[in-house]
Amino acid sequence: MSKHSSVISSSPEIMGGTPVFVGTRVPVQTLLDYLKAGESIDDFLDGFPTVSREQVIALLEEAEKQIVRMVA
Known part of the structure; x- marks a missing residue:
């Protein structure tokens, strides 16, 4: 089973399921x-270079939201 967000993908067929940036083989x-x-x-x-600045920023913004939710 694969898991997908707009920024991160995880699939057993790609890097053994390691979470990677969508469209790349670069682990988060x-x-x-x-x-x-x-x-x-x-x-x-x-x-x-296969990872875009927009992907990095989107990942960091999502992480920020998750952290704020944890402590709110």
Whole structure:
């Protein structure tokens, strides 16, 4: 069974079900690892040109909404 949002996709046929940016094979965790290491979004986008800035921003905005809901 595959799971899909407008930004993240998860399917057993793609990267063994690892959540990736839609239309790519780039794991969402890779962005998080970049950010935790102090790298910028631009650094991430330079390394993974198949991911768009809009996808990154949409992911971060959705994460923000989820965090706010958790504490509200």
